[in-house]
Structures are given as structure tokens and as C-alpha cells.
Amino acid sequence: GIQVEQSPPDLILQEGANSTLRCNFSDSVNNLQWFHQNPWGQLINLFYIPSGTKQNGRLSATTVATERYSLLYISSSQTTDSGVYFCAVEGLGNEKLTFGTGTRLTIIP
Amino acid sequence: DTAVSQTPKYLVTQMGNDKSIKCEQNLGHDTMYWYKQDSKKFLKIMFSYNNKELIINETVPNRFSPKSPDKAHLNLHINSLELGDSAVYFCASSLGAEQPQHFGDGTRLSIL
Numbered sequence: 001g002i003q004v005e006q007s008p009p010d011l012i013l014q015e016g017a018n019s020t021l022r023c024n025f026s027d028s029v030n031n032l033q034w035f036h037q038n039p040w041g042q043l044i045n046l047f048y049i050p051s052g053t054k055q056n057g058r059l060s061a062t063t064v065a066t067e068r069y070s071l072l073y074i075s076s077s078q079t080t081d082s083g084v085y086f087c088a089v090e091g092l093g094n095e096k097l098t099f100g101t102g103t104r105l106t107i108i109p
Numbered sequence: 110d111t112a113v114s115q116t117p118k119y120l121v122t123q124m125g126n127d128k129s130i131k132c133e134q135n136l137g138h139d140t141m142y143w144y145k146q147d148s149k150k151f152l153k154i155m156f157s158y159n160n161k162e163l164i165i166n167e168t169v170p171n172r173f174s175p176k177s178p179d180k181a182h183l184n185l186h187i188n189s190l191e192l193g194d195s196a197v198y199f200c201a202s203s204l205g206a207e208q209p210q211h212f213g214d215g216t217r218l219s220i221l
Contacts, residue, residue, distance in 0.1 A: 043212040099152040
């Protein structure tokens with residue numbers, strides 16, 4: 001099956017800093033989503049982005065499908081950004097999302 | 110006005126018991142899912158239903174049986190619970206394949 005690798009596994013930043021999270025995948029995809037799991041365990045869908053670039057406030061994401069990676073940018077980090085960020089992909093002809101192991105982001109005040 | 114709601118939020122029970130988790134979505138989505146998140150936070154799909162029909166069954170033990178009475182509900186029944194079933198179970202829904210998925214808040218299942 002398709003492999004999804006996220007980096008870095010852990011990231012600790014001061015409030016106000018910017019960060020870039022990376023997701024590499026092993027095969028062509030027709031679906032890629034980024035999720036944030038907050039410290040209370042809730043999973044929030046951030047972006048549906050199988051290709052191209054999207055922005056939502058301080059967050060933006062870019063997927064370069066031909067090179068099999070996606071990036072999530074967080075600018076001016078806030079403590080509420082803390083949690084685990086997951087990338088999930090769906091390979092061609094496969095109707096299920098495969099999740100990466102996540103990047104744990106900790107924002108220090 | 111919760112979009113995807115699961116009950117109960119917490120479930121603590123003894124090994125060998127049978128339990129159910131309920132899920133309802135009010136988004137008008139056609140597809141619903143069950144995921145399991147283990148103690149290392151790894152998320153894996155268990156089942157997917159489209160309009161009440163099973164479309165994905167990811168080699169989950171027969172003790173797990175999903176039931177979809179209508180497209181807005183997908184319940185999960187677990188027989189003869191084992192220690193290894195302890196995890197957080199998430200329900201999710203989407204308009205269909207290749208569409209954003211929206212998750213419930215999870216049910217934390219603890220087996221004593």
C-alpha cells in the first residue's frame with residue numbers, strides 16, 4: 001500500500017514563529033488532506049489539497065503531486081496551534097485514506 | 110449543532126463484554142467511516158459505508174460489526190472485548206470518495 005512519511009516528528013517553537021511541516025508519499029494520489037488533532041483529541045480538517053496551493057488565515061498548504069509531497073505552513077504561531085498535524089492520502093484506485101504518523105507541534109508562550 | 114456526533118465519549122468496560130458506539134452526522138453526507146487510533150496516535154481506517162452499503166472492510170476481526178440503519182448513522186458493535194481493543198475510535202463522514210472528511214470527537218474505549 002501507499003506509504004506516508006511526515007517530518008519532522010516533533011517541533012517545538014516560540015509563539016510568533018513560522019513553521020513548515022512536510023508530507024512525502026510513495027505513489028500518485030487523488031486525495032490529500034491535512035488534519036490538526038488538538039490537545040483535547042479533536043481532529044479538525046484543515047485542507048483538502050490533492051494538488052496546488054490553498055490558504056486559510058495563518059495556514060496555507062501546497063501539494064506538488066508530480067513530486068509526491070505536500071507542505072503545511074503555519075505563520076505567526078499561537079499556543080492554540082499546538083497538537084499533532086496529520087497528512088492523509090488516498091492512492092489512485094483506492095478509496096481509503098492512509099494517514100502519516102504525524103508531526104507533534106508544541107508552541108511555547 | 111455538532112456535525113458528526115459520537116456517543117459515548119468514554120467507555121470503560123471489562124474484558125469479554127459486548128459494547129456499541131453510535132455515530133450520527135447531520136451534514137447530508139453519503140459516506141461514513143470508522144477509524145481506530147492506537148496509543149501511539151496512529152490512525153487507521155476500519156470500515157467505510159456509502160449510502161448504507163459497506164465499501165471498505167480493513168481486515169478487522171469479526172468481533173467488530175458495523176451497522177448503518179440509514180446514511181446518517183453508522184454504529185459500531187464490538188463483541189467479546191479484548192485488552193488490545195483499548196483505543197480511541199473515531200467516526201467520520203464525507204460527501205464521497207476524494208472529498209474532505211469530517212470527524213467526530215472520538216470515543217475513548219478502555220478495557221479493564
